[in-house]
Amino acid sequence: MTMRRYGNLRSVLAWGGSFGVVLLLWQCATLVVALPGPFAIMRRIGTDGPALYWNAGLATLRCALPGWAGATVAAALCALPATMWPVLASGLFQLGVMSYCLPSLAIGPVLMIVLDGDGPRIMLAALASFFTMLVGTMTGLRACSPSQTVLVTAFGGTALQALFRVRLRAALPAWFAALRISASASVLGAMVGEFLGAEHGLGVLLINAQQSLDLSRTCAVTLVSAAFAGVLYAGVGIVGYACTRWARDMPLDLARDSEALRAGWTAGPERMRVLLHGAGRLAGATVLALGAWWLVLRMSGVTPYVGRSPYDVLLYLTDGAEGPSRISAIAGELGITLQDMAVGLVGGIVAGLVLAVFSQLWPPLHRLLAGPVFIMQAIPLIATTPLLILLFGRGEAIVVTVGTIVTFFPVFVTVSQSFAQTPRTALDLISANGGGRVDALRKVQVPAALPSIFAALRIAAPLAMTGALIAEWLATGRGMGYMLLNAVSMSDYDGLWARVTVTTTVSMILYGLVGLGEVVAMRALTGGRAR
Amino acid sequence: MVRGVTRTFTLGAIPVVALEAMDLDVPAGTLVSLLGPSGCGKSTLLRLFAGLDMPDGGSILIDGRHPADMRASHQIGIAFQDASLLPWRSVRSNICLPLELARRAADRRQIQELIDMVGLAGFEDALPAQLSGGMRQRVAIARALAATPAVLLLDEPFGALDEVVRLRLHLELQRIRAARPVTTVLVTHTIAEAVFLSDQVVVMASRPGRAVRTIAIDLPYPRTPAMLRSARFHELCDRCSEVLFANVTGSAGLRE
Numbered sequence: 142m143t144m145r146r147y148g149n150l151r152s153v154l155a156w157g158g159s160f161g162v163v164l165l166l167w168q169c170a171t172l173v174v175a176l177p178g179p180f181a182i183m184r185r186i187g188t189d190g191p192a193l194y195w196n197a198g199l200a201t202l203r204c205a206l207p208g209w210a211g212a213t214v215a216a217a218l219c220a221l222p223a224t225m226w227p228v229l230a231s232g233l234f235q236l237g238v239m240s241y242c243l244p245s246l247a248i249g250p251v252l253m254i255v256l257d258g259d260g261p262r263i264m265l266a267a268l269a270s271f272f273t274m275l276v277g278t279m280t281g282l283r284a285c286s287p288s289q290t291v292l293v294t295a296f297g298g299t300a301l302q303a304l305f306r307v308r309l310r311a312a313l314p315a316w317f318a319a320l321r322i323s324a325s326a327s328v329l330g331a332m333v334g335e336f337l338g339a340e341h342g343l344g345v346l347l348i349n350a351q352q353s354l355d356l357s358r359t360c361a362v363t364l365v366s367a368a369f370a371g372v373l374y375a376g377v378g379i380v381g382y383a384c385t386r387w388a389r390d391m392p393l394d395l396a397r398d399s400e401a402l403r404a405g406w407t408a409g410p411e412r413m414r415v416l417l418h419g420a421g422r423l424a425g426a427t428v429l430a431l432g433a434w435w436l437v438l439r440m441s442g443v444t445p446y447v448g449r450s451p452y453d454v455l456l457y458l459t460d461g462a463e464g465p466s467r468i469s470a471i472a473g474e475l476g477i478t479l480q481d482m483a484v485g486l487v488g489g490i491v492a493g494l495v496l497a498v499f500s501q502l503w504p505p506l507h508r509l510l511a512g513p514v515f516i517m518q519a520i521p522l523i524a525t526t527p528l529l530i531l532l533f534g535r536g537e538a539i540v541v542t543v544g545t546i547v548t549f550f551p552v553f554v555t556v557s558q559s560f561a562q563t564p565r566t567a568l569d570l571i572s573a574n575g576g577g578r579v580d581a582l583r584k585v586q587v588p589a590a591l592p593s594i595f596a597a598l599r600i601a602a603p604l605a606m607t608g609a610l611i612a613e614w615l616a617t618g619r620g621m622g623y624m625l626l627n628a629v630s631m632s633d634y635d636g637l638w639a640r641v642t643v644t645t646t647v648s649m650i651l652y653g654l655v656g657l658g659e660v661v662a663m664r665a666l667t668g669g670r671a672r
Numbered sequence: 673m674v675r676g677v678t679r680t681f682t683l684g685a686i687p688v689v690a691l692e693a694m695d696l697d698v699p700a701g702t703l704v705s706l707l708g709p710s711g712c713g714k715s716t717l718l719r720l721f722a723g724l725d726m727p728d729g730g731s732i733l734i735d736g737r738h739p740a741d742m743r744a745s746h747q748i749g750i751a752f753q754d755a756s757l758l759p760w761r762s763v764r765s766n767i768c769l770p771l772e773l774a775r776r777a778a779d780r781r782q783i784q785e786l787i788d789m790v791g792l793a794g795f796e797d798a799l800p801a802q803l804s805g806g807m808r809q810r811v812a813i814a815r816a817l818a819a820t821p822a823v824l825l826l827d828e829p830f831g832a833l834d835e836v837v838r839l840r841l842h843l844e845l846q847r848i849r850a851a852r853p854v855t856t857v858l859v860t861h862t863i864a865e866a867v868f869l870s871d872q873v874v875v876m877a878s879r880p881g882r883a884v885r886t887i888a889i890d891l892p893y894p895r896t897p898a899m900l901r902s903a904r905f906h907e908l909c910d911r912c913s914e915v916l917f918a919n920v921t922g923s924a925g926l927r928e
Contacts, residue, residue, distance in 0.1 A: 288756040295722045296819065297746035298773035306772070310760055387760040387799050 159512020208266025277319020485544015713881025
């Protein structure tokens with residue numbers, strides 16, 4: 142997520158090289174697993190007719206783009222008041238966290254009940270991009286230094302002039318970075334919506350190809366989806382580069398900044414106050430969520446038979462005769478999902494950390510990996526789940542694989558960044574005392590990267606949850622993901638709403654726990670001082 | 673003109689008196705330095721001058737007007753220790769900022785004169801990231817002068833620079849003020865800087881922040897680097913340091 146320059150010839154060559162490496166890796170992979178190579182896929186697109194893919198892509202964009210734009214506007218509308226009145230900031234941020242933790246597969250069926258037409262898919266695209274946009278916009282609006290705005294005031298400028306001439310302008314780099322990342326997120330949101338049922342779109346094509354075990358078409362659709370997301374990503378990147386040339390050498394790290402936003406509002410010297418603050422926020426978020434739930438149902442005019450209220454869910458779970466058995470069933474499903482997810486998360490962390498360490502010890506590896514990893518950031522990874530199912534079969538392994546892939550990339554990127562940002566003097570200190578590269582890693586760089594691992598994990602955990610749910614639904618046929626969709630087909634609406642509530646709550650708790658881990662790691666590292 | 677100005681902050685539950693019953697006169701067209709240790713309220717006083725903060729008691733008048741008035745009519749020029757340039761604006765565009773805020777058309781020739789005056793000819797279109805620290809500071813000073821302010825407020829603008837660059841900027845500031853004698857308040861914690869540049873040095877002390885003594889500097893103009901080695905210069909520096917160290921809280925040992 143660091144700003145990159147890609148204006149000159151050398152970096153164009155580097156980009157070409159990265160593409161070459163990706164293609165080469167892919168061609169090599171065909172030797173190991175039964176995966177069609179790039180040429181086979183090109184041939185397949187030719188036989189199917191490119192129009193099939195092109196139209197599906199346009200159908201997906203019809204949902205993704207309005208959702209993306211809506212999320213951008215909504216994020217701006219939330220971030221501006223949050224900047225002007227910091228009191229509001231923590232509540233609005235909590236709202237963003239909630240939207241990020243709603244697993245799209247869980248909320249999807251509910252949205253399909255409440256909205257019609259393209260509504261559910263647009264909403265999913267918006268939900269997928271809202272939080273990133275909120276963090277990006279808030280970070281951006283806090284990017285200018287206090288002295289820069291004081292300056293405008295001292296020269297007799299008004300608050301409005303300070304906002305337009307300094308604050309909004311300084312916000313652009315972070316805003317564009319968020320816009321770029323959320324572009325592919327919105328495509329993913331729309332595609333998950335299409336998985337759940339739609340007439341047209343890449344998601345529909347992908348699910349159909351996967352269910353008819355058509356490997357080469359599954360590959361082709363995955364590739365086309367990646368291309369559509371990649372074009373959006375690159376387009377925003379180029380416009381952003383043109384608008385923020387002045388900032389190209391400034392580091393920008395949204396993952397760490399979002400934690401700074403969070404910690405900045407909770408950190409206090411007294412532990413009790415922090416706890417109370419946390420409890421207050423939790424209570425506020427719960428009330429907000431339940432209120433939104435109730436309000437949306439009332440406004441959409443869905444029949445109460447389908448649209449169940451929080452109270453119905455409570456009754457469903459506390460029913461005298463069947464309540465306990467329902468709770469234990471949901472707990473069992475949740476246990477399976479969490480177990481698979483945990484293995485995936487740990488796998489992703491280990492893989493990301495090990496590769497980051499090795500590429501630090503052996504720089505050519507880093508140069509080799511940097512390009513492909515950067516390209517993979519543009520791709521909605523969860524959308525590759527159907528392809529992974531065809532490659533890795535329908536066992537538990539698939540859930541673990543999805544979790545690993547979703548976790549690996551953010552961990553590798555943030556840890557590598559943290560390694561790169563090690564202060565020169567710290568490394569000099571190690572070598573002046575006769576230490577080598579391994580000592581530098583062990584004593585300085587890996588401990589310093591600990592908060593980055595948590596930051597990456599915080600980004601990855603909700604995504605891993607969504608990935609696990611999709612894999613369970615499409616492949617293993619057990620766990621929360623399967624039962625969610627099963628409840629829809631059985632018209633067990635109480636069961637559906639109860640599971641959506643539980644899944645979202647657990648996802649938010651995970652997010653909170655990882656965030657807590659991050660704060661603890663940060664405190665341990667800095668001795669409680671601010672960064 | 674400052675009369676009985678008091679400003680108190682609260683840190684948690686503890687009130688901290690940043691300024692207590694402060695009196696100060698800055699004659700028009702002169703340069704007055706506020707010299708003192710960290711925390712003596714000199715930056716607070718400067719913020720009060722700029723109308724960025726309000727005193728709890730007493731009054732501040734500049735040419736008989738309130739600082740907030742002066743600020744709203746774009747009569748104040750200010751520069752900080754960090755240049756605080758806007759990174760997306762070129763040197764020229766940064767210097768034009770106060771004019772834009774005043775909704776005044778920038779006179780191209782006048783801006784060019786300012787750029788030449790601070791010795792940045794040829795760098796008009798450079799971005800701040802491409803400049804050295806000293807060059808950025810010169811842009812900040814040119815920017816402070818762009819809207820022909822009635823008062824120039826400098827908050828340790830040379831603090832982060834090395835000795836050589838600092839002396840060069842001192843001479844430049846003197847040259848600029850000779851061409852355009854603007855009333856100036858300079859906040860500093862460097863004795864030699866205060867003596868070299870000022871008509872008067874106000875030595876301040878902390879806890880509570882207050883002015884201890886005003887020392888008139890009678891070195892003739894223009895002041896030259898050779899003067900830094902003169903007996904009179906050292907005599908004035910010694911008087912400043914004597915007052916300064918005599919009032920460092922709880923430091924009887926320093927006085928000797």
